[in-house]
Amino acid sequence: MTTTPVILQPGGAPAAPAIDFETTSEIGYYSLVWRRFRARKVAVAGIIALTVLALACALGPYIMSWVADLRHQPSLGGAVDPVNAQLGPFQQGHLLGTDDIGRDLLFRNLSGGRISLTVGGLAMLLTIGIATFFGALSGFLGGIVDSATTAIINAILAIPSILLLVVFAKSFGQSIQTIVIGIGIISWPYTARIVRSVVLSAREKEFIEAARAVGTSRARILTRHLIPNALGPIVVSASLTIGQAILLESALSFLGQGIGIPTATWGSLLHDGYQALAHPNGFFFALWPGLLILITVLSFNYIGDALRDAFDPRSLER
């Protein structure tokens, strides 16, 4: 912080300029965050990778079925040759090869990505919603609400998450909705704890007391002052949660408890590829979904890390 030099006049008080700092440009808080985020090249690369991937998953399957029937569905009447049906990359016009019954792997992986990314995104929204609500209330109200929320959080964290998810899917059906809700239930405690701690510390700041001094109601203090101050950690958490949700969904599908056949997800493709590893072309079958999961989760993690640094108040203050 620079200070204006004080000119001492003989026998008088320091000459006080009306403005004690040079003018600064008008930058909002969030544009500063964005500026800092942009400086992290890996995170920007992650955003580009995810955008390309999401567009490919959304549009790819349409384009492919429109250009040519690359699905290469084996005719029902003919006998499927298990050895020759599974093609390697670039064979017979299949960019990534085919699976054990001759279905195009590019098509399968892209349409599987739709499900995986959708589950990840929806589960993230649900997680953040529940977590922000309970975390903020718990940190703000304290007392019995805080004790109750903390008890629930600890209880959920004590149960192995995959086990809970399997039981949940078995009980309520292996659909997208069930799996999204299941992931939401096991993921929210992590974010809720973060939101709670941020609100808890922000609550004691002088600007909250200042808001009370000018007559601001408790509800408005929560929505206008406390939650916006927790927004940084919430966004970071959101980004990491998508990656985790995709991993959870993949793990569930890999165990055969995910969204049912014939719908593909990255997890179920990984499972099928794993089963086909004995085949000479099986390696690629398993490689593609694994690679896509890796790229996606890695991108979200890098974005989350960069956001964390960009939101860090210590790097914003002079």
Next chain:
Amino acid sequence: MSALRDLDATAAAGQPEPAHGEVIYAVRDLRKYFPVRAGFLRREAAQVQAVDDVTFDIHRGETVGLVGESGCGKTTTGRLLLRLIEPTSGSLTFEGRDITRLSFGEMKRLRPRMQIIFQDPYASLNPRLPVGDIIGEGLRNAGVRRHAERERRVADMLERVGLRKYYINRYPHEFSGGQRQRIGIARALVLNPTFIVADEPVSALDVSIQSQVLNLLKDLQEEFALTYLFISHNLQVVQHVSERVGVMYLGKLVEMAPASELYRAPKHPYTQALLSAIPLADPSRRRERIILRGTVPSAINPPSGCRFHTRCPIAQEICSVEEPRFEPKGRSDHLAACHFSDTGVAQELAEKAAIA
């Protein structure tokens, strides 16, 4: 209770120079005990006696300084006066109205009349809100619904405190400490209050900026006919700005007098020790410092009798047994809580300590 009578008598007899109006804020037997919770069931294990039986008056248009070291309860007192913290007991009478038990809604209507300026200009402004929203928040709460009207009044107030109108859309991180403090002052003043608690308003600022902000506060006091409770640990700043000064020790008000009187003839040994610690600008004048033994005792389990007796240079037997009354010493407007402030030993100490 006798202290209360004496205070009222003092008020009736009229205040010495400068002449001020009626009592704007009457504080009686104000007490705040914070619970210390421990154990599995969070049972109340002890109490921190942060503020204990504090009684004083503030007159319209004057500046009352409140000094004391960290943890003596001066900040808590300021918060209590604004009902930002609920008092344990005692009464608060603001502009003739008992506000001790007012509801949130009633307080909300009253809040524009009484405001606060905070110590830390970095922590007291929400980093996520532009300056216009920070200053305009109180106006909105006070029922100024139209955005344009709020903006106009905020912009006017920005100019009054020495900032530019166009700063209204900027965020706190774009300002220096001194500018931020001006924003904090504007937030309080835009509501057109009569009474302001200034809680260490310059302690966090560079020395070069301190005088600017102090002068600004002085100018605004004249312009808006403000009454200040000026809380600080800086005795010289308090002497400079206050007409009357109160000294707190471990939750108790131990002495209160007109500033000139307090600095010239301190009655309480604690005040004397504080004053003797002020460095003098005159190198030819040698002074003996009154060094206090030990540290401040815990407010959870304060000493019996006079709370200062464990460190007092002139303490006698009675001090650990009987709590001295907060009563006039010598003149009606000079109150202190000490059994021996009129004795020769105390006079000697006072002469050592006096700086005015």
